Amino acid sequence: MRSLARVGMYAGLVAMALVGMRAAAETVPAAELKPAIAIKLEDCDGDGKITLDDFLKNAPAEDAVVQALKKTSVEYATEQAFLTAEFKRLDADKNGELTVAEFIKGNAVAPKVEICPMPEKAAAATPAIKASPEVCGAYVRTLEIGKGEFQQLSAVAIDGKGSLYGSGASRKIFSGTVKAFSGEGKLLQGYDVANDATGVAVDGSGCIYVAGRGKTGFVVEKLTPAADKPATHDTWTLDKAVKNVASMRLYKDTLLIADAGGCIHKVSAADGKYLGAVGGGKPGSVRINTCCGILGFDVDATGRLFIGNLGQHRVTACELDNSKVVHFGKPGESDADFCGCCNPVCVAVMADGKIVTSEKTIPRIKVYAADGKTLLALIAGKEFRADCSELALVVDAKGVIYAADGDSKSIKVFAPK
Secondary structure (H helix, E strand, O other), X not given: OOOOOOOEEEEOOEEEEEOOEOOOOOOOOHHHOOOOOEEEEOOOOOOOOEEHHHHHHOOOOOXXXXXXXXXXXXXXXXXXXXXXXXXXXXXXXXXXXXXXXXXXXXXXXXXXXXXXXXXXXXHHOOOOOOOOHHHHOOEEEEEEEXXXXXXXXXXXXXXXXXXXXXXXXXXXXOOEEEEEEOOOOOEEEEEEEOOOOOEEEEOOOOOEEEEEEEOOEEEEEEEEOOOOOOOEEEEEEOOOXXXXXXXXXXXXXXXXXXXXXXXXXXXXXXXXXXXXXXXXXXXXXXXXXXXXXXXXXXXXXXXXXXXXEHHHOEEEEEOOOOOOOEEEOOEOOOOOOEOOOXXXXXXXXXXXXXXXXXXXXXXXXXXXXXXXXXXXXXXXXXXXOOOOOOEEEEEOOOOOEEEEEOOOOEEEEEEEO
């Protein structure tokens, strides 16, 4: 699943969004601000200051960084080197702390500044859990896989043997990694790819598909592992209709690539040929409202899609030809509803039809009956960091839930009791 658009990047000639960073409530008179890109400032460690560590902590290789690098006349070896140089440029008083005023002064265009609540205020706004102990205790965390192995963790997949695959961006521009783990959490293999690895899928023969932004645009790399030699890499540049890779699934011989523009692209897993889309705003297509660069979904054994229609606060199910559309869910603060500005961020479907969802900001995972009418399980609270923004999901044949937590950069495993 695509990371919440968290990167902030600033070239000398352009002001870009710094998303996912928070600061103490320093205000700037409205008269001094010109219409431009909104900024959210986050103090990652809660001390009321934007330090270089805060600045770097949530900065994957996203569109803003790519575009900013193209405008520079200096060559930077890594994204981190560029970000560090920009932090030093913006830090006008050279005290190692960045303020809203410094950010605005350091850019040619004054952005609109939005101050997020501090972590303790966000926690205080969390709706009270009213679900029964049976619902809250239906699942238990059994493992945490891959801790310390990822620079970023955006996507997760599982193969027929129970091996897990996590993927995400590396610090270097246009690069990512995918790592394979046994069901017990042992690291089996790691692969570097030439894209930011925001989508991953695995086929029945063990071939791994990794999708994301590469040097030539959005691409899919097919990795074919071999026992006695390095995996072979085949790369396809995706059709220009693909504007974003938020997440990916594989159905038979078709890659399904979620685009945060509001559609799911269909691409041949054999050669990368574009086969059309679900959604996208065309007449007769299913309506998908996205937000924050996120679109998570799943596909069941029959080819039916289950989409986290987060802009509508509901799950949408439909066929690959945009037909037979049904929904469930509504905005609200009850345990069964979807709260916040935009949820759910991801969906997974169990073999028996149960539907699993994940939510950001007030992070929680929920299991619904196949018709979406009954909440069967709720996983929340201490399992996730407050304001968690990344919870990609997969499930196995036994109903075990695997959540790729983008904040802890680990895969958390929840098994039914």
